[in-house]
Amino acid sequence: MLFNSIDFALFLPVVFALYWFVFQRSLKAQNLLIVVASYVFYGWWDWRFLSLIAFSTLLDFGIGLMLGREERAARRKLLLAASIIVNLGFLGFFKYYNFFLDNFIAAFTVMGMPIKVGMLHIVLPVGISFYTFQTLSYSIDVYCRKLEPSKDPMAFAAFVCFFPQLVAGPIERATNLLPQFFRPRIFERAKAVDGLRQMLWGMFKKVVIADNCAEYANLIFNNSSDYSGSTLALGAVLFAFQIYGDFSGYSDIAIGCSRLFGFDLMRNFAFPYFSRDIAEFWRRWHISLSTWFRDYLYIPLGGSRGGARTKVRNTFIIFLVSGFWHGANWTFIAWGLLHALFFLPLLLASRNRDNLTPVALGRVMPSFGELRRMLGTFAMVCVAWVFFRAEDLGHATRYIADMGTGLLAKAGYVETYNLIYWDLGYSIPALIAFLLVIEWKGRLDRHALEFFGFLSPRVVRWAFYSFIILLIGLFVPSGESPFIYFQF
Amino acid sequence: MKGFARSVLLFVMFASMFYAGGILTLGLARVSALHLNFKFLDSPSLTLLRVGDVQNLDAVDVLFLGSSRVFMGFDTRIFNAHGYSAFNLGTVAQTPVQTAMLLDRYLDGIAPGLVVYEVYLEGFGNDGVESAIDMLGSDRIDMHAWQMVNTVRNPTAYHAFFFAWIEERSGRLLQFTDDSSGYLPMSGYIDREVKFNGTMGRTYPHRDVEVLGQQWQAFLHIVEKLKERNIPLLLVQAPVPSERYDAMTNRDSIHGLLRSQADFLDFNRILTLDDSLHFEDDSHLNQTGAEVFNLKLIELLAAGHPREARQQNSGQ
Numbered sequence: 001m002l003f004n005s006i007d008f009a010l011f012l013p014v015v016f017a018l019y020w021f022v023f024q025r026s027l028k029a030q031n032l033l034i035v036v037a038s039y040v041f042y043g044w045w046d047w048r049f050l051s052l053i054a055f056s057t058l059l060d061f062g063i064g065l066m067l068g069r070e071e072r073a074a075r076r077k078l079l080l081a082a083s084i085i086v087n088l089g090f091l092g093f094f095k096y097y098n099f100f101l102d103n104f105i106a107a108f109t110v111m112g113m114p115i116k117v118g119m120l121h122i123v124l125p126v127g128i129s130f131y132t133f134q135t136l137s138y139s140i141d142v143y144c145r146k147l148e149p150s151k152d153p154m155a156f157a158a159f160v161c162f163f164p165q166l167v168a169g170p171i172e173r174a175t176n177l178l179p180q181f182f183r184p185r186i187f188e189r190a191k192a193v194d195g196l197r198q199m200l201w202g203m204f205k206k207v208v209i210a211d212n213c214a215e216y217a218n219l220i221f222n223n224s225s226d227y228s229g230s231t232l233a234l235g236a237v238l239f240a241f242q243i244y245g246d247f248s249g250y251s252d253i254a255i256g257c258s259r260l261f262g263f264d265l266m267r268n269f270a271f272p273y274f275s276r277d278i279a280e281f282w283r284r285w286h287i288s289l290s291t292w293f294r295d296y297l298y299i300p301l302g303g304s305r306g307g308a309r310t311k312v313r314n315t316f317i318i319f320l321v322s323g324f325w326h327g328a329n330w331t332f333i334a335w336g337l338l339h340a341l342f343f344l345p346l347l348l349a350s351r352n353r354d355n356l357t358p359v360a361l362g363r364v365m366p367s368f369g370e371l372r373r374m375l376g377t378f379a380m381v382c383v384a385w386v387f388f389r390a391e392d393l394g395h396a397t398r399y400i401a402d403m404g405t406g407l408l409a410k411a412g413y414v415e416t417y418n419l420i421y422w423d424l425g426y427s428i429p430a431l432i433a434f435l436l437v438i439e440w441k442g443r444l445d446r447h448a449l450e451f452f453g454f455l456s457p458r459v460v461r462w463a464f465y466s467f468i469i470l471l472i473g474l475f476v477p478s479g480e481s482p483f484i485y486f487q488f
Numbered sequence: 489m490k491g492f493a494r495s496v497l498l499f500v501m502f503a504s505m506f507y508a509g510g511i512l513t514l515g516l517a518r519v520s521a522l523h524l525n526f527k528f529l530d531s532p533s534l535t536l537l538r539v540g541d542v543q544n545l546d547a548v549d550v551l552f553l554g555s556s557r558v559f560m561g562f563d564t565r566i567f568n569a570h571g572y573s574a575f576n577l578g579t580v581a582q583t584p585v586q587t588a589m590l591l592d593r594y595l596d597g598i599a600p601g602l603v604v605y606e607v608y609l610e611g612f613g614n615d616g617v618e619s620a621i622d623m624l625g626s627d628r629i630d631m632h633a634w635q636m637v638n639t640v641r642n643p644t645a646y647h648a649f650f651f652a653w654i655e656e657r658s659g660r661l662l663q664f665t666d667d668s669s670g671y672l673p674m675s676g677y678i679d680r681e682v683k684f685n686g687t688m689g690r691t692y693p694h695r696d697v698e699v700l701g702q703q704w705q706a707f708l709h710i711v712e713k714l715k716e717r718n719i720p721l722l723l724v725q726a727p728v729p730s731e732r733y734d735a736m737t738n739r740d741s742i743h744g745l746l747r748s749q750a751d752f753l754d755f756n757r758i759l760t761l762d763d764s765l766h767f768e769d770d771s772h773l774n775q776t777g778a779e780v781f782n783l784k785l786i787e788l789l790a791a792g793h794p795r796e797a798r799q800q801n802s803g804q
Binding site: 020021187189192193196212423424425426427428462463465466467469470473474475476478 | 642
């Protein structure tokens, strides 16, 4: 079920009403309702893969219990290894099997030993990368004794399949989310209202910004050889807003929706395009994945302790694995590598923690220097997005080369102007500007519309929210448009 | 909790009014912008005149239905000259969804002896929004219009429906003022000067024509409705330039589907027209082409009509 669908618009109020009006007296009943609702939500897409989630739930619940009882270090390691192997085994099979096979065949062919192996037609279960990492975090935290193993299978099942964040995150840490399933839930009006506000902004980012930018980003990327350098640059910028609107929009809806049910999910985006360097960008983009890799990979590898070589090695590992997590394609690995290369100078100069506070703190506008650094960072991010969006490495390198050389040709700007004037229109740039203004205004808050909650009188607030709803209605595409991160 | 529910309800009412006000403002300000799910017709189309005429029409021998290829391709004067009374109810980009609505509204009033439906194949893959807006801007707003909009299921169509409904309720009915259009009163046809195909040399990607579920369902509804009233239906594919005709790779399978429902004549096979001399553009016949096409159709109708033409039609 998609958040931006009529199905979900009917599903959510029904579950909400049952949760607070029918099952409010019993925590167990509320958890059961969450499990049932989550399975319906997921099964709407493909019920066959519910068995995978159920298996993953049972496996990690069982391993957690055994880890809780087991004191022998070797046995505990074995249990953790079992959880990691089985979870990553599923992920590897569904997501990476054909990629590895393809590359083995290519490698043997290059060595003059062509082999013939049949590829499998594998359907990637939606959200497998997300819930796999979430359940892994549980096993690892129980193993590290950061968390008591859950003895309530229903609460644990609800933690694994919690529908707002099941298919595209935020990837929750068990230490944050699981305990919330054991605490009695009291309806908090302010929290629920703010949740709705966040959902509204998320919906705006998805259906207005992402889906409208997607039309032209797709047009330019799919016909990149026909366009001038400046148009290719426009395509990269549009894709930057598409993916930001799409993914951060999903996260906002997920977090807001969770708050309606009394849950607090971790933040996933913190206005990343206002970053002044790449290090800051990574503290603000897909925070739940970055911190997952930091906690469960970077730090166990030694983190930034040790010499420069260790730091560089660990940084590259993190970025490459992060790229590969996104998909079984060399383009994602190249995307990760490029970000590692952007990050490296900051790391070596020990300047990767220069910008820990929000930009222009205490001021309305950024300084010229801040603006220059934000634009520079955004440009680097856009170049990297080309790899993320391209069909293959050849396409990405051609796109970037044509963009670089073509930017100097004046004739290309006429084509870009015509594309903006005749096809893109002024509405999409105006909507992006609206997004940036609102996000800039709310950059110190947890989400862009949070400060609107303090505006008075109420009619002003409501008029503003209604205006956003009107924009959604006026710019929503007519067809179904799934979220990009569903494929990861 | 109750306070929250009450606030949500109040907000929904407030937002609905705000939304309605926004759509009205856009409509009254004649706003039309790219990507906006709101399209305002700057001037009403000829559909306004056709639906006006059709309501004053006595029974006709032949009723023509379909897209602009109909009101530019079936010259009712030629049919009149051969003893057939006829009316042309072709409208802009009409798809089966709109055809079904027109029949639901007007069929019993017209009581035609024969319905000739031009099945513009690409119409089956058309979302129907353009025609929906044309209809909403030209005809009355009633349950048939609501059903049509609900079938099209597009925000632009919903907005147009709402605005047209308000316009109608407020008595601000559209008046057609442009008399230079060549529209022939009580005929539906558009008389125009002969132009020659300006799109010669254009190539078309070869691709399958999509058949959308809602369009096919509407088409079946049309067939069923006419069967119920014992009104013969003749499906016709009017000629198109050869490049465009050949680009429809699944054409034959769609023709097969059409033949399974009613008599069907493909005039691209029956006639050999000149892509340059007989067409106005890549979709429409010019007056010369329309005359050749109409005379052939009359000949087939006079000869006992389509059943005898089947062999010719299927190229056998």
